[in-house]
Amino acid sequence: MLKPKARFDKITDIDTNFFKEKNIKAVILDVDNTLIDFDKKPLDNIESWIESLKKENIKICIASNSIKKPKVSKVAQKLDVPYVYFSTKPFKRGLKKAQKILQVEPQYIAEIGDQLFTDVLGANRMKMFSILTTPLSPEKTLLGEIKRKFEKFVLHKIYA
Numbered sequence: 001m002l003k004p005k006a007r008f009d010k011i012t013d014i015d016t017n018f019f020k021e022k023n024i025k026a027v028i029l030d031v032d033n034t035l036i037d038f039d040k041k042p043l044d045n046i047e048s049w050i051e052s053l054k055k056e057n058i059k060i061c062i063a064s065n066s067i068k069k070p071k072v073s074k075v076a077q078k079l080d081v082p083y084v085y086f087s088t089k090p091f092k093r094g095l096k097k098a099q100k101i102l103q104v105e106p107q108y109i110a111e112i113g114d115q116l117f118t119d120v121l122g123a124n125r126m127k128m129f130s131i132l133t134t135p136l137s138p139e140k141t142l143l144g145e146i147k148r149k150f151e152k153f154v155l156h157k158i159y160a
């Protein structure tokens, strides 16, 4: 349940051919530390990456656990994609909402994000294709740091 189907450093490292090979017709994207960093700076080349997906008719929806609607909607607007905020990953509610927007069956959807216990677990519970990326920013809080350490520990166990 916690094992990602694939791992990449950044989402912009994922080639559209990868999605084609895996029969992925839509993607659900996390926001914090996946599309933007701690200072809300967008990932380099994210706009051209989004364009390349759109060109291949791969549908896109954002699903962020953030309760800050203005922040999430701003990113979504910039990339011209629909969004779900306060998506409560790993619970199914928000991901189901995103799936409804996408109108694609879960097995053809890749859910991409930087956290094991929200993004990957949520995707796997929904039977979506889970992709784990490396967080864009280092954690700024002690709790965040502990969470990352625990994630690393679990990843190590999974791949041992």
Ligand SMILES: [Mg+2]
Pocket (backbone or CB within 6 Å): 030, 031, 032, 033, 034, 113, 114, 115
């Ligand atoms: Mg995140």
